[in-house]
Amino acid sequence: MACGALLFVALLSLIVGSWCLPENAELKDFGGPPSNTEKKGNRWAVLVAGSNEYYNYRHQADICHAYQILKKGGLKDENIIVFMYDDIAYNPENPRKGVIINKPNGRDVYKGVPKDYTGTDVNSNNFYNVILGNKSALTGGSGKVLRSGPNDHVFIYYADHGSAGLLAMPTDGDYVYAKDLIRVLKKKHASRGFKSMVLYVEACESGSMFDGILPRNLNIYATTAANPEESSYGMYCPGEDPRVAEEYGTCLGDLYSISWMEDCDISDSREETLQQQYERVRRRTNKSHVMQYGDMSRRQQFLVTYMGGYLSKRGTSTSNISSPLISRAVNQRDTKLHYFQHKLGRAPTGSQEELEARKQLLDEIAHRKHVDDSIHKIGELLFGRRESSNMLMKVWPRGQPLVDNWDCFKKLLKIYEKYCGHFSAYGMKYTRAIANMCNAGITAEKMVVASDQTCSKKPHV
Structure with a gap:
């Protein structure tokens, strides 16, 4: 009887104690650091490799590596959504079938990666609707979407080619x-679809995706591999890094991406903040300017908030991550050219492989010349020879959006591609010129005339 009474008193004290919590008290998430005491929510991630073909090996390698980091951090597959064309692991050119690595002599990062959206299901429509949680609007794929709620933390990582104002997808014109x-991000925020969000973007001119257009009041923090007007760089490339086996023939990673992921590989996510990682990645990424945008208060959050809790066996020493890389990096605009040059160089003399590699290299050179010539010719037709270069290459001050009229930007870009052929990773460097045409008041009608006159009688190389 006495024992029963004592038990009742103990239970009553626990109940009363819970009633006496301050009105705004929040439950501590013990998976995070003491300073991040938040209502317990879930971690979600969307990983996107927006390219295909073997010469773009590095983008899918980056995404697979990111998946392994999140899995080590405890995220469940149901909370990790992966976009990748999936044409690399078993590609005839891959020297290790079924294996993808992200650095020389690296471990397999492909094993276990979910194939949520592959092939042509890797597209902008699915990407937007996955973020919005709009399952009914998807076209193909696993059907997995962000079902995140108001207490959840979302991490989005995108690795691909890019240019002023856009990121590429595998399908031409998308x-x-x-x-x-x-x-899409504003809509997700308005629907209370997350508590906080972090975006990492690996692409040329990736800063233009946020500069002047990402509000600071959305609880979103973004970092990019490059500022709005410069390229990002491929890393661990054959011929540039002696540790890369020649048979790979292509870059294994990207400079910004391997910098943040290799930092994760040797760090304690419970002790490192987003700002600390940004500084380490910024110092190591010595070919472009790593940028940050959005809600800067998020920088003080620990990586565990988004990537889960992982502890490196090697401790938190990051001296080798904070220093610039010694190996030479390759401009992302030139990685395809580099790939064909290397392929030709290692082909046996007089072989069919040599003939094919030489043709591929010459075709790529011809394509680059076609894009250069067509853009410059269109510029001269629209602005005159004297003013063309200044108008096409004009860069607006930092903090201003790339273009005033985004509908015009899309329309003129589509007109160019209709008459002159789709932009390649190289040709995408001219999207700023398209934006400047819109900012100068060029109409769709004028663009049609100039594009037709420039390209209608020329083959789209």
Whole structure:
């Protein structure tokens, strides 16, 4: 009887104690650091490799590596959504079938990666609707979407080619436009679809995806591999890094991406903040300017908030991560050219392989010349020879959006591609010129005339 009375008193004290919590007290998430005492929510991630073909090996390698980091951190597959064309692991050119590595002599990062959206299901429509949790609007794929709620933390990582105002997708003519991405993020925020969000973007001119258009009041923090007007760089490339086996023939990673992921590989996510990682990645990424945008208060959050809790066996020493890389990096605009040059160089003299590699290299050179010539010719027709270069290459001050009228930007870009052929990773460097045409008041009608006059009688190389 006495024992029963004591038990009752103990239970009553626990109940009363819970009633006496302050009104705004929040439950501590013991998976995070003491300073991040938040209502317990879930971690979600969307990983996107927006390219295909073997010469773009590095983008899918980056995404697979990111998946392994999140899995080590305790995220469940149901909370990790992966976009990758999946044409690399078993590609005839891959010297290790079924294996993808992200650095020389690296471990397999492909094993276990979910194939949520592959092939042509890797597209902008699915990407937007996955973020919005709009399952009914998907076209193909696993059907997995972000079912995140108001207490959840979301991490989005995108690795691909990019240019002023857009990120590429594997299908020609399909792009993730900066304005559309921001619209989707605003909509997700308005629906209380997350508590906080972090985006890491690996692409040329990736800063233009957020500069002047990502509001600071959305609880979103973003970092990019490059500022709005410069390229990002491929890393661990054959011929540039002696540790890369020649048979790979292509870059294994990207400079910004391997910097943040190799930092994760040797760090304690419970002790390192987003700001600390940004500084380490910024110092190591010595070919471009790593940028940050959005809600800067998020920088003080620990990586565990988004990537889960992992502790490196090697401790938290990051001296080798904070220093610039010694190996030579390759401009992302030139990685395809580098790939064909290397392929030709290692082909046996007089072989069919040599003939094919030489043709591929010459075709790539011809394509680059076609893009250069057509853009410059269109510029001269629209602005005159004297003013053309200044108008096409004009860069707006930092903090201003790339273009005033995004609908015009999309329309003129589509007109160019209709008459002159789709932009390649190299040709995408001219999307700023398209934006400047819109900012100068060039109409769709004028663009049609100039594009037709420039390209209608020329083959689209």
